[in-house]
Amino acid sequence: MRVTIADVARRAGVSKATVSRVLNGKADVDADTAQRIREVIAETGYVPSSRAVGLARGRTRTVGMLVPSLTWPWIGDVLQGVVDVLEADGYGVLLYTCTRGEESLRRFADQVSGSAFDGLLVIEPENTLDYIAELHRKGLPVVLIDDRGHHVEFPSVATTNRDGGASAARHLAALGRRRPAVVTGHLRFGCVRDRSVGFAEAAEAAGLHMDPQLVVEGDFTEESGRAAVHRLLAAGTSFDSVFAHNDLSAAGVLRALRETGRRVPEDVAVIGFDDIPLASHTEPGLTTVRQPMREMGEAAAGLLLSHLQGVPMSPTPFVLPTTLVVRGSAPMP
Structure with missing residues (x-):
């Protein structure tokens, strides 16, 4: 049987509150009694419960993490980075998703009301910004990961989306491609706008022809990449390369090109974004812009822990660099 604080109190002839004060180093207990x-x-x-001791000290030594869904292919890498840092410092993680919409958010709000965690890491779910901002204003430390909307009021960790888009354009230009198509994500996301601007600026500087008809808005799914290619081909618009704003939509692009008899990379070169595990298993392997997702999780957890230890958090985003990973879908010449 596990020994409880009640057992200790009974054997010592004191109250549980007195035992708790000794455990937490309070000075208001008689020396002999202590x-x-x-x-x-x-x-x-x-062995006292670390959570009970933390609550008595006004800390849970637990960090909350709110994410849209665990089905996003890079979420696992972010989580691993977060967990590696937090567990090394003796913190636990409470993970919340918004897969059930309002119901999920209500359950999360119950945990916030119960002070279940000391701070919050967020990959912003849809329609939660106002609520998260209110938590931040009320004093809950919040760090955004992959700040898709550029919310300057929050401390955040991001990556160089603009430079990543530019590196894709420069690589296609080096391969001699002249008419790139682009499959974006939702244009309301800041990362999508940054990738688009970076690609367009570098393409123009390299003399690539940016035809507005070759830019198709997608939704980051494989099917949206597939549909974009079929739409462009049905319109009779010629292109010799595709930059997709994530690897899932790039996989859909590869699938559509196979279905229509186009060879990759001979007829059409393809570049994605993220470098999720799928990228090295497509046929051919996918050239892509790597986001350091695990490192982003590590950095966000580190920022939050530093704040909990008394270091003020800066509203200036902590930005990690992207890198181009070259594989068979757009190999070096």
């Missing part, structure tokens, strides 16, 4: 309690703890082998 010594007797410590001796009972040693004799019984009592």
Whole structure:
């Protein structure tokens, strides 16, 4: 049977509150009584709950993390980075998703009301910004990961989306491609706008022809990449390369090109964005812009822990660089 704080209190002849004060280093307990309690703890082998001790000290040593869904292919890497940093410092993680919409958010709000965690890491779910902002204003430390909307009021960790888009354009230009098509994500996302601007600026500088008819808005799914290619081909618009704003839609592009008899990379070169595990298993392997997702999770957790230890958080985003990973869908010449 596990020894409880009630067992210690009974053997020491004191209240549970007195035992708790000794455990938390309070100075308002008589020295002899405190010594007797410590001796009972040693004799019984009592191990206090870290959560109970944390609550008594005004801290749970737990961090909340709110994400849209666990089905996003890069969420796992972010989570691993977060967990690696938090667990190394003795913190736990409470993970919440918004897969059930309002119901999920209500359950999350219950945990916030119960002070279940000391701070919050967020990959912003749809329609939650106002609520998260209110939590931040009320004093809950919040760090955004992959700030898709450029919310300057929050501390955040991001990556160089603009430079990543530019590196894709420069690579296609180096391959001699002249008419790139672009499959974007939802244009309301800041990362999509940044990737689009970076690609367009570098393409123009390299003399690539940016035909507005070759830019198709997608939704980051494989099917949207597939549909974009079929739409462009049905319109009779010629293109010799495709930059897709994520690897899932790039996989859909590869699938559509196979279905229509186009060879990759001979007829059409393809570049994605993210470098999720799928990218190295497509046929051919996908050239892509790598986002350092695990490192972003590590950095966000580190920022939050530093704040909990008294270091003020800066509203200036902490930005990590992207890198181009070259594979068979757009190999070096």
